[in-house]
Amino acid sequence: PGSVGRDGVMGIVHICDDEGNELPAGAIGTVWWERDEHPFRYHNDPEKTAAATHPDHPTWTTSGDIGYLDDDRFLYLTDRAAFMIISGGVNIYPQESENVLTLHPKVYDVAVIGVPNTEMGEEVKAVVQLADGVTPSPELEQELLEYVRDRVSHFKAPRSVDFSDDLPRTPTGKLVKHKLRARYVPAAG
Incomplete structure (x- = not known):
């Protein structure tokens, strides 16, 4: 339960750290798919194709999913690399906090994003749509944080x-995080 299936159906799955080193079962990292030949190329975008290709294995590609394999090689997806928050040099995947907040009875919908922080680079912020009849307040914010x-x-x-x-x-129904994040990040230039 909770897995997206076993590896081998769409190719062999490898979970790697940020340097491309393969990780053991249970460790969270980037999901790479190994196939006999390069499975896709971005149309007229060789740079994007190169960024989605493993640095040491030309037949391994990624779509940017983050996850892990269990001991039986079932794949569990935990987040998307594009949503990762880097705070004080630490990688934080917002899905973990989102999963917790969705269980709170006063929360209807939630998104966790990284917002600029001059000291830490980014900080973690939750944007919450409350359940019907619930009124926002500083006390409720503190309750949710705790x-x-x-x-x-x-x-x-x-x-x-x-x-x-x-x-x-x-x-x-897919959350459009870049639109939400744009509310907090000043436009460049």
């Missing part, structure tokens, strides 16, 4: 919570 901190490591937990009437989603 709820997460009781369930995940403090460095992974949000440092602040903003309340929103809704979160940007596609018609199919």
Whole structure:
């Protein structure tokens, strides 16, 4: 339960760290798919194709998923590399805090994102759509922060919570984090 299936169906799965070294079962890292030949190329974008190709194995590619394999080689996806928050040089995957906050009875929807922090590079922020009839308040923000901190490591937990009437989603329900993050990140230039 919770896995996306066993490796071998779409190719052999390898889980690697940020340097491309293969990790043991249970360790979280980038999901790489090994096939007999290069499985895809981005149209007119050799740089993007190169970025999705393992540095040491030309037939291993990634779509940016983060996950792990268990001892029986079932694959579990935990997040997307594009959503990773780097705070004080530490990689934080927001899905862990999102999973906790979705269980809180006063939360209807949630997104956890990285926002600029001059000292740490980024900090973890939760943007919460409250359940019907629940009113935002500083006390509720503190309640939600403590709820997460009781369930995940403090460095992974949000440092602040903003309340929103809704979160940007596609018609199919996929959260559009780049639109949400744009509310907090000043435009370049």
